[in-house]
Amino acid sequence: MIEEVSSEGDSRLGRREFLLGGGLLLLPGSLTRQSAAAPPSLRTWEGVRAQFALAAGHPNFAAWLLASHPLPVRQAIERHRQGLDADAKRYLDENEGPLEEAVRDAAARYLHVQPDDVALTDSTTMGLGLVYGGLRLRPGDELLTSEHDFYATHEALRLRAQRSGAVVKKIRLFRSPDQATVDGILSAIRSALTPRTRVLALTWVHSATGMKLPVREIARLVVEINANRSPNDRVLFCLDSVHGLVVENVSLQELGCDVFVAGCHKWLFGPRGTGIVWASPAAWSRIDATIPTFDGASYGAWLRGEVPPATPPGPRMTPGGFHSFEHRWALAEAFQFHVAVGKERVERRTHALASRLKQGVAGRRNVAVVTPMSQELSAGIVCLRPGNRAPREVVELLWSRHGIVASVTPYATAYLRLGPSIVNSPAEVDRAVAAIAELA
Numbered sequence: 001m002i003e004e005v006s007s008e009g010d011s012r013l014g015r016r017e018f019l020l021g022g023g024l025l026l027l028p029g030s031l032t033r034q035s036a037a038a039p040p041s042l043r044t045w046e047g048v049r050a051q052f053a054l055a056a057g058h059p060n061f062a063a064w065l066l067a068s069h070p071l072p073v074r075q076a077i078e079r080h081r082q083g084l085d086a087d088a089k090r091y092l093d094e095n096e097g098p099l100e101e102a103v104r105d106a107a108a109r110y111l112h113v114q115p116d117d118v119a120l121t122d123s124t125t126m127g128l129g130l131v132y133g134g135l136r137l138r139p140g141d142e143l144l145t146s147e148h149d150f151y152a153t154h155e156a157l158r159l160r161a162q163r164s165g166a167v168v169k170k171i172r173l174f175r176s177p178d179q180a181t182v183d184g185i186l187s188a189i190r191s192a193l194t195p196r197t198r199v200l201a202l203t204w205v206h207s208a209t210g211m212k213l214p215v216r217e218i219a220r221l222v223v224e225i226n227a228n229r230s231p232n233d234r235v236l237f238c239l240d241s242v243h244g245l246v247v248e249n250v251s252l253q254e255l256g257c258d259v260f261v262a263g264c265h266k267w268l269f270g271p272r273g274t275g276i277v278w279a280s281p282a283a284w285s286r287i288d289a290t291i292p293t294f295d296g297a298s299y300g301a302w303l304r305g306e307v308p309p310a311t312p313p314g315p316r317m318t319p320g321g322f323h324s325f326e327h328r329w330a331l332a333e334a335f336q337f338h339v340a341v342g343k344e345r346v347e348r349r350t351h352a353l354a355s356r357l358k359q360g361v362a363g364r365r366n367v368a369v370v371t372p373m374s375q376e377l378s379a380g381i382v383c384l385r386p387g388n389r390a391p392r393e394v395v396e397l398l399w400s401r402h403g404i405v406a407s408v409t410p411y412a413t414a415y416l417r418l419g420p421s422i423v424n425s426p427a428e429v430d431r432a433v434a435a436i437a438e439l440a
């Protein structure tokens with residue numbers, strides 16, 4: 001189904017969201033010259049795209065890599081940078097606590113969770129390392145993952161197993177994405193779970209193929225398996241969510257995983273070097289911090305020679321030390337930007353563009369669509385298998401002949417990969433389809 005992409009406008013964006021979008025751009029103090037002009041309207045997709053400083057004339061299908069920042073995020077970064085450059089001591093004294101809280105609040109409001117359960121990180125990889133590295137495990141405990149997961153999950157589990165005597169098990173959830181079914185995935189997981197399984201470590205949207213897992217159904221299966229287990233023996237369902245965040249408009253209660261790890265510098269278009277981890281209180285209670293927090297309560301206890309009090313898990317699990325704060329604090333604006341554009345509208349748009357791309361190339365003799373066509377099993381990532389050329393060669397030709405930014409999947413089996421997102425137009429997708437048809 002291709003909807004909403006024939007028109008660049010969207011009358012479904014309400015006046016409140018429109019005003020909120022404009023309101024976001026009114027910043028106090030040191031406004032840049034760019035922001036003094038009327039900000040592009042979020043009412044149309046053209047206006048949304050105009051918020052980004054991407055190179056003109058080069059359709060950029062790399063939302064899964066490292067984000068370009070929309071105007072309010074760039075402005076917030078600049079504002080904090082100016083404050084820190086002018087007087088880091090005073091800027092930190094006056095702002096550090098409230099700004100970090102504002103980021104946690106914005107993330108929590110976006111995901112419909114409690115701010116105290118949100119930890120701030122620098123990336124998905126850091127979040128996975130903190131979670132898998134900090135889990136309380138005993139020798140012989142099993143960490144179940146799949147063959148389809150990314151390096152960061154596999155490596156974080158391997159490192160943890162090495163130190164704890166836990167065992168990593170990798171299963172195949174489907175033969176190929178085009179043959180994947182929800183029942184098949186559930187039965188593969190069900191038969192691999194044992195009484196020793198403590199963690200189910202999966203990825204919401206696979207960057208290897210664009211396959212989206214049926215997370216709600218998997219979560220229900222985990223609840224069923226856990227029903228007769230004591231709290232410490234329960235399976236924790238942990239999800240690398242980086243390619244699902246924002247593309248899928250869900251609340252975390254609905255999604256049902258126990259631990260949600262995501263970088264915020266991909267589809268969210270947040271500041272580069274930012275990420276979050278959310279876990280349910282029960283899941284947090286089984287994860288120890290690895291890096292000391294700079295939370296005031298812990299620091300104060302140290303000054304008094306006391307054991308740190310029981311601080312909320314979000315602050316406790318947020319690595320301390322000084323950070324690139326201008327980026328971390330501008331994360332609040334990234335979440336607010338998506339609320340202003342409209343969460344459901346972003347989901348619809350991303351799916352519609354990805355479907356348009358898949359449908360455009362489907363049926364051509366020289367290229368196979370690897371990512372499922374069904375929106376139930378796919379999100380924004382589109383992987384293709386060119387018939388006549390290596391994926392890398394197609395990526396190079398897409399750039400040199402057509403100025404189109406695409407990539408090769410960084411996995412043992414390489415595919416051509418594009419990630420249409422809110423920075424793209426239907427015309428750009430059509431241009432990519434025509435170029436791929438010519439080159440593949």
Ligand SMILES: Cc1ncc(COP(=O)(O)O)c(C=O)c1O
Binds near residue numbers: 065126203
């Ligand atoms: C599934 C998946 N997880 C994690 C990452 C790494 O993300 P980050 O840069 O936020 O660590 C990637 C790719 O960059 C990925 O494809």
